[in-house]
Amino acid sequence: MFTSTGSSGLYKAPLSKSLLLVPTALSLLLALLLPHCQKFFLYDLQAVKNDFQIWRLICGRIICLDLKDTFCSSLLIYNFRIFERRYGSRKFASFLLGSWVLSALFDLILVEAMQYSFGIAAASNLPSGFLAPVFALFVPFYCSIPRVQVAQILGQFSITNKTLIYILGLQLFTSGPYIWIVAISGIVSGMCYRSTALKLQQMLYIPSWAAAFCAWSLEPLFSSSEPSSEARIGMGATVDIQRQQRMELLDRQLMLSQFAQVRRQRQQQGGMINWNRLFPPLRQRQNANYQDGRRSEQQGSPPLEVSEEQVARLMEMGFSRGDALEALRASNNDLNVATNFLLQH
Template structure:
């Protein structure tokens, strides 16, 4: 099933793991052991403009000087690791580098605009790698599907993205001028995500640097590959364990059939993906499954899947269309996944 961040830990996310470990260790070192050196890592815009200390645009935007900001930004980076697994470490690093560079320019422009319009003097901004963290909310809002989970008091809808927004709001309210950093990050994220003035080409990590980083980071920080039989919680009942194993078995079966179809394809088809040609084999996965899988599916509790010609819910089609998929692809994906919007979204995003 598709979730916001998956459950594979830091697998295939070495850059995210390094962003969690290195800045956190440096923050603890400066806060507890070397507080006399904190002034070197302050994000002082006044010193940049008047004393021409340009190096503060580098040192003041790497390490957080507040443990609470470090904790909240670490939680957000851990949730946003899905983008590194989806796009690759080099493209993820290019996004962070581009928004980090754009954020410095936007910070100065916002400070000058506040001084000119409202006579508000912005001398010190929160330090740390905060602008790229807020910039990651742009692809998070645009590409991660919003799946309702429950409702509070019968009116407030709680989705799979609510916790991430709550942590971002907590980080936003941690200091008085954090909203300047947040606005700068969102603006830089929109500019880079929309590729304004070809920024994705201009502000990207060189290929040679990506190869060097892969040789250095991956052996040290690459997470272990998750096992197929993942352990379940101690409080889980037998039914929950069986449900988790069956979900994993269904997903592996669907992905293996999709890989087999791709290997048998002779020529790629132009235009839209031919879901009608791809998914009939997926609909028949219960017939073509191995005997062990068929027996397990027969024992699995729950209602029987709808027939192939069952209508799809227009609400689910509209939700997939809001994510940017065409109506035809959304309908075919929902029919193939038996109207399971999580599974349909997974196939549309990954394949």
């Protein structure tokens, strides 16, 4: 099953790994060993505005002083590591940098609006930590990750592959009195940076020389090796779950071998890939549809109609329209299977 967070741990996600280890270690160090130094990491906008302590916009927005916020944000960063694998470390870091910078401006605007409208001066002391970019990542998470139903409660409430992530976000959203200001500014900054009309991606980005330097100096420290197939199965699972996961792994390997064989034939003979040959079990999931499809193919009827909404979702994930159309047709409009297969290649 294609999940919202992918698999393989922190493989090909060195930036996510560094954001998990370094701020968490510093947060624990300040909370347990150096509590008298926490005053230097307070996110006090009143001090920024009145005393011109601009350095607080940096120090106050890196390390969480509340361990609950540290735990929730770390779990969310771990789940959002799929964007680093999909877009690359440089583009992922550019999104975090852009949302981090923009959210500081939106924090000031929201705090000034609250003080002017309601006279709440205490809102200038906002929760510290790398929280706004974490909330900003919910924007591509909502727009790019397909929603796949996993279970249903009482026949009315459906549980999807994204439900747990939203619950974690809600927990972080309600962890403090004024954290909703940081959350709103983070989500708005993520929407603004993602928007192509504002062209913020051309102004706030990681330069190529900085990305090359970090890849040379820091990536070896935080890189993770690719896990083996045994590690992906999971040692703590029951025998039935292990057997099912092994069958899914073998089926995936068989599918990949079929794709490689057809791809070699395409390179030797030329022409388009026959996607229908790559998914023989998918056409047999629904016998009625399979029989109708066989009769329609024999009669020369047009190909299976594909939902434009599903095509748009796959194109937002970076796939071409042609690959999205062929994958959805070959998988009988199964967005989960089509996405899983395209991500493998």
